[in-house]
Amino acid sequence: MSFSIPGFTGARIDRADHMRTDPGALADAMASLSARLLMLDGIDPVEDGEGRLAWGSMADAPADAELVFLGLADGKPRFAAVPPAGVRVDGRSRSAWRVLSFLRPEEMALYGAARSLVDWHARHRFCAQCGGPTHIAKGGWQRDCGQCGAQHFPRTDPVVIMLAEHDGAVLVGRQPGFPAGRYSALAGFVEPGESLEEAVARELAEEAGIVARDVRYIASQPWPFPSSLMIACVAQAEARDITLDTTELEDAMWVDRAGVAAAMAGDADAPFIAPPPYAIAHSLFERWLADG
Numbered sequence: 239m240s241f242s243i244p245g246f247t248g249a250r251i252d253r254a255d256h257m258r259t260d261p262g263a264l265a266d267a268m269a270s271l272s273a274r275l276l277m278l279d280g281i282d283p284v285e286d287g288e289g290r291l292a293w294g295s296m297a298d299a300p301a302d303a304e305l306v307f308l309g310l311a312d313g314k315p316r317f318a319a320v321p322p323a324g325v326r327v328d329g330r331s332r333s334a335w336r337v338l339s340f341l342r343p344e345e346m347a348l349y350g351a352a353r354s355l356v357d358w359h360a361r362h363r364f365c366a367q368c369g370g371p372t373h374i375a376k377g378g379w380q381r382d383c384g385q386c387g388a389q390h391f392p393r394t395d396p397v398v399i400m401l402a403e404h405d406g407a408v409l410v411g412r413q414p415g416f417p418a419g420r421y422s423a424l425a426g427f428v429e430p431g432e433s434l435e436e437a438v439a440r441e442l443a444e445e446a447g448i449v450a451r452d453v454r455y456i457a458s459q460p461w462p463f464p465s466s467l468m469i470a471c472v473a474q475a476e477a478r479d480i481t482l483d484t485t486e487l488e489d490a491m492w493v494d495r496a497g498v499a500a501a502m503a504g505d506a507d508a509p510f511i512a513p514p515p516y517a518i519a520h521s522l523f524e525r526w527l528a529d530g
Contacts, residue, residue, distance in 0.1 A: 242524065244459035244468075245338070245516025249347035251316065253309040258377035264307060267315035268296060275299055276308070276318040276349075281327055281357050282334040283349045289342045291349055306355050306378030308348065318352040320359040320374070327360040331463075338516055346516060353462040355379075358392045366390065397466045398437045399425035399519060401526055402448050404475040408498065408526060409446060410510060411490035421491070421501075421510035422519040425468070438471050446490050447481025450474060456525050459518035470522045472529075495530055498523055 257263045267273055277284040277292040284292040296317065299305060304320040321327055334353075338346055355378060362381055365372050370385025381390045401423050402409040410421035426441035428434065435453040442448040450473035459468040480490050493501070493509050500508035502523055513519040 242515065242521060243343065244457055244470075244518040244521045245343065246347050246350035246460045246462065248344050249351060250344045251309040251311045251348055254307075258307065258379055264377050267307065268305065268317065270315055272313075273315040273317060274311075275305075276316065276352055278318065278352075278356070280321060280325070280331070281353050281360070282331055283337045283341065283353075285337050285340050289340055289345065291341070291345045304359060304374045304378070306352070306359065306374070308352055308355075311348070316348075318356050318378075320356050320378075323363060325360070327357055335514075339514065343516075347460075350460055350462040354394075354460070354465045355392055357462070357464045362390060393465055394460070395466045396428040396434075396437075397425055397461070397468050398428060398434055398441060398471055399423050399468050399522065400438045400442065400453070400471040400473055401522055402442050402446075402450050402473050402475040403526070404478050404492070406530075407478075407492045407494045408523075409442075409448060409475065409480075409490060410493055411446065411487045412510075413486070414488045416488075417511070419511040420513065421489075421493075422513045422517070423470070423522050424487075424490075425519075427466075428469075434469055434471065438473050442473065442475070445483045445486045447479065447483075449476045451476065457518060457521055459521075461518075468518045470518050470525075472522070472526060495527065499527055502527065 273296050274293040275296055275298050277294050286292045299319045305317045308316040365383035365388050367388040368386040370383050372381040372383050375382045411424050412421045424445050428437040438453045439450050442450045452474040453471050456470040461468045478492055482490055497509040501510050501512040
């Protein structure tokens, strides 16, 4: 059985790491007539009307903008501009989600990488070590402090997202900010000194009072809101008693296989509305149904 790949994966671009440390190659790439600049609305995507990202020429870059080298697509250098200082950047912007539903998977993946990078640059203009101003380096995959010499690199925060299963049913929950009727898998950040398995068990216990074991990995997904790596897992629950942490969840419930299948099919009488196809929670439900 074939499965849909998680959103924000499958970008068809050569990241060309060898060019990042070559100032001459980067300068030539920026000056090339074939170079293209990713068009952004702040850090949100701009779609061309045909499910593709909109691209402009390098002349479209704001004056004195910091430019991030995304790589080579069809042999052409691709760049994105960091929003100017003083422009407010919302790393968890929901306005991007409407456009994402129209983008082709490979376009969404390229945008996800660009979004995480430009968002990181916009929020790290000063050194965490000494407070001095930083400047872009290595084609945008690094920032250097001109005052103390510290080097800073884009971060990725690991997040476990998991289904607890028990006797043919899985636990789903909803946060207060979810659209009406939508439920998803539970999720939480991996904490320092913690394995993925330990994070899954802790989050299930903290958010829903569920004791879980036998954690198994399913898939992963970069999630650029703002810079997470979603790690999807399934765990066995020892019982179904729910003790809800209302600071994290608005509601949680157990749903059997038929209910999950109805939600994934978009049935009007399904017990919940499934996550959108580009979310790894959607892939997690899909895999769980197939494993049954």
